[in-house]
Amino acid sequence: MVILNLVSIEIIKGGGFSLTGEITLPGDKSISHRAIILGSISKGPTTVRGFLKCDDTLSTVNALRMLGVSIQIGPEIVRIKGKGLFGLREPEDVIDAGNSGTTARLLTGLLSPQGFFSVITGDRYLKARPMERVVVPLKLMGAKISGRENAKRLPLAIEGGKLSAISYHLPVASAQVKSAILLAGLYLGEETEVIETIPTRDHTERMLSYLGIDVERKDSAVRIKGGRDPEGGEITVPADISSAAFFMVAALINPGSELLIKGVGINPLRTGIIEILRDMGGKIEILNEREESGEPVGDVFVKSSTLKPTEIKGEIIPRAIDELPVVAVAACFAEGTTIIRDAKELRVKETDRIKAMTTELKKLGADIEELEDGMVIKGRGTLRGARCSSWGDHRIAMALAVAGTRAEGTTEIEDADCVSVSFPGFFELIRRLRERTKSQIE
Numbered sequence: 001m002v003i004l005n006l007v008s009i010e011i012i013k014g015g016g017f018s019l020t021g022e023i024t025l026p027g028d029k030s031i032s033h034r035a036i037i038l039g040s041i042s043k044g045p046t047t048v049r050g051f052l053k054c055d056d057t058l059s060t061v062n063a064l065r066m067l068g069v070s071i072q073i074g075p076e077i078v079r080i081k082g083k084g085l086f087g088l089r090e091p092e093d094v095i096d097a098g099n100s101g102t103t104a105r106l107l108t109g110l111l112s113p114q115g116f117f118s119v120i121t122g123d124r125y126l127k128a129r130p131m132e133r134v135v136v137p138l139k140l141m142g143a144k145i146s147g148r149e150n151a152k153r154l155p156l157a158i159e160g161g162k163l164s165a166i167s168y169h170l171p172v173a174s175a176q177v178k179s180a181i182l183l184a185g186l187y188l189g190e191e192t193e194v195i196e197t198i199p200t201r202d203h204t205e206r207m208l209s210y211l212g213i214d215v216e217r218k219d220s221a222v223r224i225k226g227g228r229d230p231e232g233g234e235i236t237v238p239a240d241i242s243s244a245a246f247f248m249v250a251a252l253i254n255p256g257s258e259l260l261i262k263g264v265g266i267n268p269l270r271t272g273i274i275e276i277l278r279d280m281g282g283k284i285e286i287l288n289e290r291e292e293s294g295e296p297v298g299d300v301f302v303k304s305s306t307l308k309p310t311e312i313k314g315e316i317i318p319r320a321i322d323e324l325p326v327v328a329v330a331a332c333f334a335e336g337t338t339i340i341r342d343a344k345e346l347r348v349k350e351t352d353r354i355k356a357m358t359t360e361l362k363k364l365g366a367d368i369e370e371l372e373d374g375m376v377i378k379g380r381g382t383l384r385g386a387r388c389s390s391w392g393d394h395r396i397a398m399a400l401a402v403a404g405t406r407a408e409g410t411t412e413i414e415d416a417d418c419v420s421v422s423f424p425g426f427f428e429l430i431r432r433l434r435e436r437t438k439s440q441i442e
């Protein structure tokens, strides 16, 4: 990595290389956040294996430490001394969620029913993201929250207090909003209900059940009856399918690849990426399916494939939302027109991912256009290396790196150190895989 004027630049050698052998990837980010939060308010101790140590999850760890929880991060195991539902204490300072939307939104739910005052803020990207989606339902429950732009943006000040249960139809498909409401509902003796029109990741529901809380799921409704401490326990976090997605696409578009990605979380509400890539002709197999800590896990075997274009829209979008930037890269190598629609949420992620991907892939020679709610990509089977920018967004940086592996020439990615938000070691792993190919040839 080269650091010029405090902007880190990663250089990706193009021309293609075969990704072969086995890899094990870091733990799932969504599940890691939830393990820290639920472990902290459980009755007994909790141990977490496979915890993802990255900027985002460490923001959650720091927050819970400020709330009085002892969390020890060892090389293999994270140990949390749960305080029970009512054991958290008032933080002495503002809680900084950094770049992490999950930290900010889930903690807004957790802090609303507490008997103390707290303030949550974030970095400049997070401060620009919408918070009213959590504030509105929590206020309906009686939460006292104020903040910038009429509580639409961080920082938010939460005057903790007694809440009451609601039944709430989610107006946006968001697991963070659903989870914030469920966390607040965990403090109430009555039943809180969240109704989704399009299903979103259910890691919170699964982990609550795993820790002994009554969560009923029927059709599109989730109901929680709280008032009882979750039981601490042993939680194993699978590898993050959102991180695996970059290697799936890299293996598909780089000739001669045969890559086994071990122990990946394959929760059906996260496997939209596998369905999309298979639909594009990607050879992807799931082996050794099993369950760990209430979550489905499997090994993912990927072989280079000739990709064809597709249309992606509707209910699959929330099940693949974080992977759409790298789907756009796959589409550049699928000859013909790929269309992504119904994905307006991409505009309010860490950055506007529709604008970021169209702008940056154009620099690499892609034929790609923005739609209000998606992208149209005319795949030509090639890209050419260029200098481009991550826009400070980890998933844009990694998607561009995948494009760079197969582009002609060299791709330079500015502001690339943001990958530490979800995947420290990403670029080292790309280099290691390239070295592996070289040593096979020698």
Ligand code: S3P
Pocket: 029, 030, 031, 102, 173, 174, 175, 176, 177, 179, 201, 321, 322, 345
């Ligand atoms: C997440 C939910 C999704 C996802 C984000 C993580 C979670 O966000 O994009 O990366 O852990 O609940 P939304 O809830 O905003 O859809």
